[in-house]
Amino acid sequence: MENGLGFVAAVNLIIWAGITLYLFVLDRRLKKLEQRSGDRDQAAGMDVHYEK
Amino acid sequence: MGRIKVMIYKILLAIWMNLIIAAVFLYVEPAAGFPGEVSRILFFHVPMAWVATLAFLLSMIASSVYLITRKVSADFLAQSSAELGFLFCFLATVTGSIFAKATWGSFWNWDPRETSIVMLLMIYGAYFVLRSAVPDHEKRRVFAGVYSILAFCTVPFLVFIVPRITSSLHPEDTLNPAGPGMDMKTLIFFLGSLCAYTALFVWMLRLKVRMLRIMDNEQGVKFKI
Numbered sequence: 001m002e003n004g005l006g007f008v009a010a011v012n013l014i015i016w017a018g019i020t021l022y023l024f025v026l027d028r029r030l031k032k033l034e035q036r037s038g039d040r041d042q043a044a045g046m047d048v049h050y051e052k
Numbered sequence: 053m054g055r056i057k058v059m060i061y062k063i064l065l066a067i068w069m070n071l072i073i074a075a076v077f078l079y080v081e082p083a084a085g086f087p088g089e090v091s092r093i094l095f096f097h098v099p100m101a102w103v104a105t106l107a108f109l110l111s112m113i114a115s116s117v118y119l120i121t122r123k124v125s126a127d128f129l130a131q132s133s134a135e136l137g138f139l140f141c142f143l144a145t146v147t148g149s150i151f152a153k154a155t156w157g158s159f160w161n162w163d164p165r166e167t168s169i170v171m172l173l174m175i176y177g178a179y180f181v182l183r184s185a186v187p188d189h190e191k192r193r194v195f196a197g198v199y200s201i202l203a204f205c206t207v208p209f210l211v212f213i214v215p216r217i218t219s220s221l222h223p224e225d226t227l228n229p230a231g232p233g234m235d236m237k238t239l240i241f242f243l244g245s246l247c248a249y250t251a252l253f254v255w256m257l258r259l260k261v262r263m264l265r266i267m268d269n270e271q272g273v274k275f276k277i
Contacts, residue, residue, distance in 0.1 A: 005077055005078070005089060006077070006078070008077060008089075009073060009074060009076075009077035009078055012073045012077065013070055013073055013074065016066075016069055016070060016073055017066075017070070020066040020069070023062075023255060023256070023259065024062070026259055027062075027259060030259060030262050030263060030266065033266050034262065034266060037266060037269050037270070
């Protein structure tokens with residue numbers, strides 16, 4: 001591989017994998033927060049709808 | 053849309069983006085007329101600029117919807133979109149700067165394209181200052197909505213008109229290994245990159261809107277969708 005192009009590609013791939021992982025983790029945490037918030041609102045008798 | 057379906061789309065996007073990155077570096081040839089491999093950055097720089105423009109447009113539309121309907125969810129969309137637009141605009145500036153260093157020998161040349169993108173960043177930076185400066189929720193949303201519409205009026209002028217009515221170092225046909233236009237292989241991966249970045253923007257936008265909704269709910273402000 002000339003001029004370390006493979007290295008640059010590998011670094012890019014690692015960065016992208018990190019971003020994807022972060023977004024997946026964020027997604028899961030938001031889902032949990034939405035559920036917790038939804039449960040609390042339901043217990044308080046409030047009519048709040050979250051996007052699924 | 054079912055949760056499993058959405059999850060499949062996200063996994064497909066992750067795979068798609070990895071394939072695009074690998075292909076852009078290892079399969080597509082660099083464009084002629086540029087030093088070394090620097091032209092490959094355009095597979096990232098142009099989609100980022102495109103997503104920034106799209107995000108600012110969406111912010112303006114959502115702001116208009118908010119001002120007409122007063123639905124808080126429209127304001128969440130406007131704010132999220134403006135924030136992501138700013139992020140992608142900043143990344144487009146950074147990648148453009150790296151390209152400038154490799155091609156013209158300096159990270160910053162005050163080229164009309166560089167100057168106009170800095171002005172755009174400042175205009176949208178002021179949007180966030182405005183949002184944080186008004187404590188009242190309702191007033192903040194109205195002011196930000198009006199400002200977002202006014203801010204977008206400058207986007208076509210700064211992105212499309214200014215760099216074309218003045219002489220600029222910025223290339224128009226960079227992804228071009230063999231003359232005018234774009235060869236098929238380059239075009240396929242270029243469009244693939246555009247689609248991947250657009251999908252990434254949609255994913256990030258959904259996350260940000262959900263985040264704002266939860267934050268708003270935690271403050272005790274209730275709303276319906």
